[in-house]
Amino acid sequence: MPNKKQIYDRDKVAIGLAIFVALISFPFWFNMGKASPAPEIKLSDKAKAAKQCIAPTAYMRAEHMAILDLWRDTVVRDAKRVYSTNDGLTFNMSLSTGENSCMGCHVTKADFCDKCHNYASVRPYCWDCHIAPKENK
Amino acid sequence: MNVNYLFSLLVVVALFLFAWVGAGVWEMKYLFGVFIPYAAFITFAIGVIYRIVNWAQSPVPFRIPTTCGQAESLPWIKQNKIDNPSTLWGVIVRMLLEVLFFRSLFRNIKLEFNAGKRIAYEWEKWLWLAALAFHWSFLAVLVRHLRFFTEPVPFAIQMLEEMDSILQVGLPVIFLSGFALLAAATYLFVRRVVIPQVRYISLPADYFPLFLIMAIAATGMFMRYLTKVDIIRIKELTMGLVSLHPAIPDGVGTLFFVHLFLVCVLFAYFPFSKLMHSGGVLMSPTRNLANNNRAKRHVNPWNYPVKVHTYEEYENEFRDRMIEAGLPVDKKE
Known part of the structure; x- marks a missing residue:
């Protein structure tokens, strides 16, 4: 009777299993135990003073892209350029024009946008058309 | 109503609710965010290796490839080198075409009686097409998720994301593979229910993985496109897992834990299920052997x-x- 203990084609099976183990353990050996803490956003003084963006922080974190998408459509299709919050504050519905736009408060793209986007591997196409504000160092 | 798919559906619903209550109400976030993922991963790795080694212990003393073309013969008879391989290279090409493009499924035909009560063989490519869409989109989804498990994110994964979001619809941009996966899995399920012969041979083991994958895809897309999650906190969690410094950051939504739990169930279930066909296809003697019974001497191992x-x-x-x-x-x- 066949001996159940024997592994046939031992070399080929071993190579296959080695490839399998290497593939599924990829995230472990790629990062090699080094910690990669989440990035800290650097807020400008103006943003710090305002305490809150156009909506609470948690909401902005999750929904900012949807807001920007909606704003773009509203500006382009309806020519409405002013957004007013529930508190009665008004903002310019624009990413990068003037003091009252997004980048008017969040002045540096590198410190504000890119940190999280790079960490989450998100490459928004905002800057395909918009010109990023000049970074003051 | 059919007991087989109803049972599978109820199991997936129960798993969903279990994770929802466990992570959301009982706040057992460490269990769902750290312990279960590690346990599932270890079960998956050891289980798959065990199954493969177990299969490798079965002797195959005689070449038994399913041949689909002219065997190697006299020099003036043209051999079909891929469908009836006699060399290692022929076998490799055959296996690659089988694994990457499901060639044997492409041959699928349907037997029908047409109007004149004559037997007709009809091309039946929908299963092949859906299977191809399902497996490739699942691979794309899986590889794309490596962005949560690598820092910095490798260029190849970024490129895949670019290709996947090529339509630039909405924000966050739509990933095509997610929709293809859900659509293909839905088709594969509907096919099992609608065609009587296929329904007759379908068991809970067929429906359960489909429902599980549909639930995983649905919860993932729900998080991305509808309810939204704090992606930075989630990457903090996943990076903690792979760098072996697990921690649960604040502000990770319950739906994420449900998604993660269902993925863990899929991984842990994998080695014990039909999903092992992924390893099994490489181990099947009807595919991975050259048709050289007479050309070479094969000694019976026992x-x-x-x-x-x-x-x-x-x-x-x-x-x-x-x-x-x-x-x-x-x-x-």
Whole structure:
């Protein structure tokens, strides 16, 4: 009777299993135990003073892209350029024009946008058309 | 209503609710965010290796490839080198086409009686197409998720994301593979329910992974496109897992834990299920052997040394008596 203990084609099976183990353990050996803490956003003084963006922080974190998408459509299709919050504050519905736009408060793209986007591997196409504000160092 | 798919559906719903209540109400976030993922990963790795080694212990003494073309023969008869391979390279090409493009499924035909009660063989490519869409989009989804498990994110994964979001619809941009996965899995489920013959042979083991994958895809897309999650906190969690410094950051939504739990169930279930066809296809002797039964000698691995008694030995033993009886012998003395 066949001996159940024997592994046939031992070399080929071993190579296959080695490839399998290497593939599924990829995230472990790629990062090699080094910690990669989440990035800290650097807020400008103006943003710090305002305490809150156009909506609470948690909401902005999750929904900012949807807001920007909606704003773009509203500006382009309806020519409405002013957004007013529930508190009665008004903002310019624009990413990068003037003091009252997004980048008017969040002045540096590198410190504000890119940190999280790079960490989450998100490459928004905002800057395909918009010109990023000049970074003051 | 069919017990088989109803049972599978209820199991997936129960798993969903279990994670929802466990992570959301009982706040057992460490269990769902750290302990279960590690346990599932270890179960998956050891289980798959165990199954493969177990299969490798079955001897295949005779070449039994399913041949689909002319075998190697006389020089003037043209061999089909891929469908009836006689060399290692032929086998490799055949396996690659099978694994990457499901060639044997492409041959699928449907037998039908047409109007004149004559048998007709019809092309049936939908299963092949859906299977191809399902597996490739699942691979794309899986590889894309590596962005949560690598820092910095490798260029190849970024490129895949770019290709996947090529339509630039909405924000966050739509990933095509997620929708393809959900659509293909739905088709594969509907096919099992709608075609009577297929429904007859479908078991909970067929429906359960489909429902599970549909639930995983649905929760993932729900998080990305509708309810939204704090992706930075989630990457903090996943990076903690792979750098072996697990921690649960604040502000990770319950739906994420449900998604993660369903993925863990899929991984842990994998080695014990039909999903092992992914390893099994490489181990199937009807695919991975060259058709060289006569060209090469294949020794049966469980052959034991047979005790033989040659004529020479026989004659040596009985020579005297043979000569006495007047029988012819090879050697006189």
